[in-house]
Amino acid sequence: MKIAIFFFSSSGNTWRIAKQISDTFKLEGAQANIYNIETIPADELLKALHKNDILGFGYPIFGSDLPFRMKQFLVDLPALPIPKPVFVFCTQWLFSGDGTSVAQEFLPSSYSPVKWSEHFFMPNNICISSIRLPYTNDQQKIARKIQKTQTRINPLVHAILKNKTKKRGFSLISTWLGRMQRKPFRKYFEHYRNRIGIDFDRCISCNLCVEVCPMENFSKNPIQTKGTCMYCLRCYNFSMFTT
Ligand SMILES: Cc1cc2nc3c(=O)[nH]c(=O)nc-3n(C[C@H](O)[C@H](O)[C@H](O)COP(=O)(O)O)c2cc1C
Incomplete structure (x- = not known):
């Protein structure tokens, strides 16, 4: 099989x-x-x-x-x-x-x-x-x-x-x-996906978020978001070990 x-x-x-x-x-x-x-x-x-x-x-x-x-x-x-x-x-x-x-x-x-x-x-x-x-x-x-x-x-x-x-x-x-659970979450995710942003006080321009994002939500130089976040938190999870 x-x-x-x-x-x-x-x-x-x-x-x-x-x-x-x-x-x-x-x-x-x-x-x-x-x-x-x-x-x-x-x-x-x-x-x-x-x-x-x-x-x-x-x-x-x-x-x-x-x-x-x-x-x-x-x-x-x-x-x-x-x-x-x-x-x-x-x-x-x-x-x-x-x-x-x-x-x-x-x-x-x-x-x-x-x-x-x-x-x-x-x-x-x-x-x-x-x-x-x-x-x-x-x-x-x-x-x-x-x-x-x-x-x-x-x-x-x-x-x-x-x-x-x-x-x-x-x-x-x-x-x-x-x-x-899904009904309010779908509404919330849709509402906030293009509002998620970058904390420039903490950003060190390592570009890791650009590389790991599965939704290509980031553009480089300067780092900006494109409003396609799906909340997977890979950018948080991966970058917390390097910063
Ligand atoms: C945006 C978001 C929403 C989540 N919602 C739930 C949830 O409703 N119930 C739950 O048990 N875990 C929830 N989790 C936890 C993840 O489903 C869980 O840690 C999962 O194993 C992560 O798998 P991955 O490492 O393959 O992405 C959520 C995680 C994220 C990032």
Whole structure:
């Protein structure tokens, strides 16, 4: 069995889970490859979609919703001649309600409905000083949290290999809770995405934000934002280690 896993990850958590899922498939004798949606060329994407039997999609949860970059990727997926089984997973800090089932909204109709889905608890990646949330760089704590995810990865991988439906995030209560969080978040993100700016008192013009931003939201000399922020916080997460 051949499995392709397409992921978006702003600060590494989802990449990590995609890799663990792929490694678990390999241990079970299946072929699995992971693809970063930010870097995969169009021809390789087409090949991966055609040559694999099962397609997986993974992303971090932003306000019980998909990151804009992942939505864009799903909506733009080329049509498939024959629908293939699909699984979806998301990484989250605390809660996402229907974080996986909401992907169905964006998958083109030529893709099969989601058959397997799972939510993974990972470290929080919100590190803005104005929003005080528990955030840690304690490697032992992080390692413990990552280790725990394997207890959800194994059942997911086994269900996929045995072709037994297994879905998290699809119940009525999950849908209701997800919608409650997503509705105000979508409004808030849309309202503020072009208002996010640069703190010039702290900026050292290292240009790291320009390089790492998945939305090409920054232009150089002088550094300015273009209003395309999707709140992934990669600029915060990566630059905090260098400044
Ligand atoms: C803008 C934003 C919104 C988030 N919203 C949620 C949320 O609603 N629920 C949650 O549990 N975690 C939330 N998180 C935390 C991330 O989903 C979590 O840390 C994720 O594992 C990050 O994955 P990544 O490193 O692959 O980007 C949010 C993070 C960001 C940056």
